[in-house]
Amino acid sequence: MNTKILWTLIKKELLDVFRDKKTVIMMLVVPIILYPLIFVGAMQVVAMISSNMEEQNYRIAVEAEDDGAFVHKLMEKSAENADAEEGDAYTLTVYDAWSMDSEPDFMAQLGEESIDVYVTGEVRDGKMEYDVYYLSSVTNSVYARDIVTDIFDDFRKEMTEEKIRQAGLDVHEILEPVVYETNDTASNEQSLGSIIGSILPFMLIVSLLMGTMYPAIDTTAGERERGTLETILTLPVTNRQLIVSKFITVASIGIISALLNILSMSGIAFYVYQIMDLETGTQSFDIIRFVPAILVCILSIFAFSLFISAVTMCVTSFAKSYKEANNYITPLMLAVMFIGYIGFIPNIEFTQTMAMVPVANICMLIKNILVFKIDYASIALVLLSNVAYAVIAILFLSRIYDSESILFGDGKGGVQLLEKRSNLKKGGVPTLSDVALVIALTIVLTLYAGSILQIKFGLAGVFGTQMILLLVPLFVVLYTKKDVFLTYGFVKTGVKGYIGGIFMILGLIMLNLVISVGLVYLFPDSAENVNTAFSAFWDNSIWESLLVIALAPAVCEEMLFRGMIFHSMKARYRISKAVIAVGVIFGLYHMSIVKFIPTGLLGIVLCYVVYKTGSIFPAMMMHFINNAFSVLISYYPQQIGEIFPIMMQETFSVSDILLLLGAGLILLGIGLLFLKNKQGMNNAKKSDKKETA
Amino acid sequence: MSDYRIKADHLVKTFTRNEKKNRKVDINAVDGISISVKEKEIVGILGPNGAGKTTLLRMLSKLMKPTSGMVSIRLGEKEISDDIEVKRHIGYLSNNTKLYGRLSCRELLQMLGVLYGMSETDTKEKIEEISKVLSMESFMDNRIEKLSTGQTQRASIARCLVHDPQVYIFDEPTLGLDILSSAAIVDFMKAERERGKTILYSTHYMEEAEYLCDRIIMIHQGRIISEGTPAQLKTRTGTENLRDVFRELIEREGIADEH
Numbered sequence: 001m002n003t004k005i006l007w008t009l010i011k012k013e014l015l016d017v018f019r020d021k022k023t024v025i026m027m028l029v030v031p032i033i034l035y036p037l038i039f040v041g042a043m044q045v046v047a048m049i050s051s052n053m054e055e056q057n058y059r060i061a062v063e064a065e066d067d068g069a070f071v072h073k074l075m076e077k078s079a080e081n082a083d084a085e086e087g088d089a090y091t092l093t094v095y096d097a098w099s100m101d102s103e104p105d106f107m108a109q110l111g112e113e114s115i116d117v118y119v120t121g122e123v124r125d126g127k128m129e130y131d132v133y134y135l136s137s138v139t140n141s142v143y144a145r146d147i148v149t150d151i152f153d154d155f156r157k158e159m160t161e162e163k164i165r166q167a168g169l170d171v172h173e174i175l176e177p178v179v180y181e182t183n184d185t186a187s188n189e190q191s192l193g194s195i196i197g198s199i200l201p202f203m204l205i206v207s208l209l210m211g212t213m214y215p216a217i218d219t220t221a222g223e224r225e226r227g228t229l230e231t232i233l234t235l236p237v238t239n240r241q242l243i244v245s246k247f248i249t250v251a252s253i254g255i256i257s258a259l260l261n262i263l264s265m266s267g268i269a270f271y272v273y274q275i276m277d278l279e280t281g282t283q284s285f286d287i288i289r290f291v292p293a294i295l296v297c298i299l300s301i302f303a304f305s306l307f308i309s310a311v312t313m314c315v316t317s318f319a320k321s322y323k324e325a326n327n328y329i330t331p332l333m334l335a336v337m338f339i340g341y342i343g344f345i346p347n348i349e350f351t352q353t354m355a356m357v358p359v360a361n362i363c364m365l366i367k368n369i370l371v372f373k374i375d376y377a378s379i380a381l382v383l384l385s386n387v388a389y390a391v392i393a394i395l396f397l398s399r400i401y402d403s404e405s406i407l408f409g410d411g412k413g414g415v416q417l418l419e420k421r422s423n424l425k426k427g428g429v430p431t432l433s434d435v436a437l438v439i440a441l442t443i444v445l446t447l448y449a450g451s452i453l454q455i456k457f458g459l460a461g462v463f464g465t466q467m468i469l470l471l472v473p474l475f476v477v478l479y480t481k482k483d484v485f486l487t488y489g490f491v492k493t494g495v496k497g498y499i500g501g502i503f504m505i506l507g508l509i510m511l512n513l514v515i516s517v518g519l520v521y522l523f524p525d526s527a528e529n530v531n532t533a534f535s536a537f538w539d540n541s542i543w544e545s546l547l548v549i550a551l552a553p554a555v556c557e558e559m560l561f562r563g564m565i566f567h568s569m570k571a572r573y574r575i576s577k578a579v580i581a582v583g584v585i586f587g588l589y590h591m592s593i594v595k596f597i598p599t600g601l602l603g604i605v606l607c608y609v610v611y612k613t614g615s616i617f618p619a620m621m622m623h624f625i626n627n628a629f630s631v632l633i634s635y636y637p638q639q640i641g642e643i644f645p646i647m648m649q650e651t652f653s654v655s656d657i658l659l660l661l662g663a664g665l666i667l668l669g670i671g672l673l674f675l676k677n678k679q680g681m682n683n684a685k686k687s688d689k690k691e692t693a
Numbered sequence: 694m695s696d697y698r699i700k701a702d703h704l705v706k707t708f709t710r711n712e713k714k715n716r717k718v719d720i721n722a723v724d725g726i727s728i729s730v731k732e733k734e735i736v737g738i739l740g741p742n743g744a745g746k747t748t749l750l751r752m753l754s755k756l757m758k759p760t761s762g763m764v765s766i767r768l769g770e771k772e773i774s775d776d777i778e779v780k781r782h783i784g785y786l787s788n789n790t791k792l793y794g795r796l797s798c799r800e801l802l803q804m805l806g807v808l809y810g811m812s813e814t815d816t817k818e819k820i821e822e823i824s825k826v827l828s829m830e831s832f833m834d835n836r837i838e839k840l841s842t843g844q845t846q847r848a849s850i851a852r853c854l855v856h857d858p859q860v861y862i863f864d865e866p867t868l869g870l871d872i873l874s875s876a877a878i879v880d881f882m883k884a885e886r887e888r889g890k891t892i893l894y895s896t897h898y899m900e901e902a903e904y905l906c907d908r909i910i911m912i913h914q915g916r917i918i919s920e921g922t923p924a925q926l927k928t929r930t931g932t933e934n935l936r937d938v939f940r941e942l943i944e945r946e947g948i949a950d951e952h
């Protein structure tokens with residue numbers, strides 16, 4: 001019964017999707033017609049170029065004080081190549097300035113492209129020195145230059161040999177005292193595999209993505225747009241059945257289109273191979289050796305199509321129309337393609353961690369399997385992790401389909417950044433979707449731009465990274481016309497908030513000291529990395545360090561995490577959830593196991609202070625104190641050690657730990673007392689009044 | 694009232710809206726409505742826009758889960774309240790229940806038959822029967838996207854009929870239809886009542902409701918403000934027709950709706 005319902009639903013989805021011309025075109029036309037067309041076109045172009053080459057004539061002007069030696073060489077070369085092999089043949093037209101009556105301006109002629117290369121030569125210090133003028137912007141000029149330089153190389157070699165001979169020495173012995181030869185021991189299959197392995201994963205990923213994209217949009221956003229969603233909800237069918245049927249439909253269309261793509265590509269490859277075989281007759285491959293690789297590829301296609309269908313459907317389910325779904329899917333597509341490029345990068349090691357990274361794992365698996373590096377653990381890990389991610393995505397999808405506000409809602413709270421600006425209302429805080437986008441964007445930017453900046457400019461680069469954290473979110477806030485004061489919590493607060501904040505941050509510093517000691521003990525390797533990274537900035541003055549490491553994050557990170565992210569989460573979730581979520585995000589942002597817990601705790605405490613005071617400023621102050629403290633410790637370890645001997649100890653005794661924990665908790669408690677009365681409410685009201693006024 | 698076909702007990706539906714400034718406001722779109730409809734009865738739900746009619750009908754047909762309260766139907770001695778089981782006996786039609794344009798009417802109806810758990814032969818027979826009753830023979834195998842408005846509406850009704858439901862729930866079924874098409878729907882509802890079916894429907898057309906309904910339920914801001922036969926309502930408010938009853942009741946509530 002159950003399978004019958006499921007099968008009927010799948011049949012309906014398939015029928016519905018296949019009667020959509022767009023899907024069919026994407027699925028069939030691209031692999032079956034477009035690829036061969038592109039291939040034939042490329043062959044034509046190659047043929048045209050080679051036929052063009054046959055009649056190629058290069059015009060070379062020479063003005064050299066060498067008694068026509070170089071002109072003579074050119075003539076020889078020209079005669080030599082006039083009837084060279086097909087495609088390589090060319091002739092040279094040589095203008096010798098010495099044998100001409102008039103004195104044409106060859107430099108100007110080169111500019112007008114009426115000659116391709118202009119060579120001058122004069123005797124300086126008893127040696128012939130030539131200058132070759134050419135235009136790098138003109139293809140023929142570049143070819144002609146190559147011919148000329150080749151001649152010079154021959155010329156030089158001849159001259160050298162001549163001189164050596166004249167000196168009565170053995171030419172061979174002098175010029176080639178060491179001889180070497182390179183031998184490729186890779187099997188034909190291996191070299192073929194490495195060529196295919198760099199292209200195939202990307203092709204596969206893109207074709208699966210393209211194949212699943214349309215059906216994913218069609219079965220989710222398309223269904224909403226056409227108004228059939230409510231119809232299907234009237235049926236005695238569970239949401240689970242509905243989602244599973246849609247998912248199976250999308251995934252199977254993805255698989256079909258991927259297989260079609262591969263078939264078409266391998267058809268072309270086979271054709272090319274046949275031609276090569278006929279022409280050269282040397283290369284031969286044992287196709288049987290590729291059978292395991294092909295099997296793994298097919299399994300990968302299945303696993304990846306499950307993954308990518310589930311993920312695209314999650315994204316498109318939020319959209320209420322085709323257009324909106326396209327907007328949502330574009331960033332996903334770019335991200336997948338970006339990660340897919342990993343296949344083209346040589347010498348990346350396929351680690352166990354990599355085997356869990358979606359998209360990258362499939363690329364690396366196929367790449368490795370094609371050069372016969374077969375590791376069953378990795379294969380299993382890649383396939384299983386893809387299936388696991390798909391299952392997680394489907395569970396998420398069924399939550400979406402349980403949410404009435406998404407099914408029946410007007411789709412508010414989506415990504416406003418992609419909507420028309422004139423449609424956006426003024427005021428309020430950014431939507432969660434926008435915030436998610438901002439987090440993704442800033443993380444990518446700080447990862448790439450930030451690390452380049454830091455390597456190139458050191459401390460100034462860190463400052464630049466902080467600016468990214470500040471400016472990207474600020475742009476989104478301003479673009480989506482949000483209330484800057486509300487989003488960032490730029491609200492005045494009483495002195496109590498600051499005093500409470502100082503107590504709390506001092507308490508937290510002590511607690512984190514204890515926690516860090518524990519973590520360093522557990523993960524000694526990553527702790528070392530953290531320390532070396534920090535010491536890289538010691539060359540700078542303490543003031544610079546304080547500015548970049550303490551003040552800038554206090555402002556920029558607070559505005560992003562405790563400002564934008566916290567306030568938009570607060571608008572949607574319960575306060576406890578929002579505070580913890582911001583803590584976790586802040587911890588993850590530091591990208592280190594050792595830092596995760598201390599920074600996460602810091603994030604939670606700062607969030608709590610923002611919540612209680614209603615203002616971001618005490619949190620900024622606290623963040624500054626926290627970071628300034630670590631800067632001071634690294635600059636003045638001795639002085640700090642004299643004031644707080646406990647801070648600088650290498651190892652802690654049990655009593656030390658208890659003392660730190662106790663003092664930390666007491667300080668935190670005192671801080672909490674200061675913040676007992678929530679000041680945010682009054683402030684919020686005040687800012688309300690300001691706006692209505 | 695124990696003699697009912699479909700019944701709703703204290704239905705409440707709360708929507709959380711994010712008003713300006715991150716303040717959340719809970720709105721009860723449906724605020725404690727109890728309804729009981731017998732077999733062979735047509736009940737009209739009337740109310741201004743935003744009164745909660747659509748939300749109420751969606752909960753009755755189990756498309757939406759109520760925040761609190763319960764919906765159940767009774768077949769003989771059997772009382773059913775499981776979502777999926779209730780759906781088997783309801784034919785729901787609204788302006789948002791569009792049909793799959795790329796399928797033909799026959800394909801759609803056959804698929805629905807399977808999903809409602811009918812045998813293949815039963816479904817075939819039923820389709821023939823519906824096809825005759827709604828005179829759909831000429832376009833039964835055409836794709837739905839190619840049908841005219843009137844034909845599409847007939848196909849929509851056919852969709853509600855396939856599983857021979859005991860209860861029909863229609864949300865503004867005659868909205869935007871021409872006189873002939875809406876008359877066909879009205880006739881259809883009358884005929885189904887004669888066959889012992891229960892019909893609950895919402896409309897903005899007062900004359901139509903007066904002509905068709907055995908009972909009328911007026912709702913405003915998620916609550917029932919009056920209930921009774923058209924005649925009872927008229928005497929209760931001392932007015933001549935349903936249009937005036939409607940206005941009188943809304944005004945009594947003290948809130949003039951801007952619609």
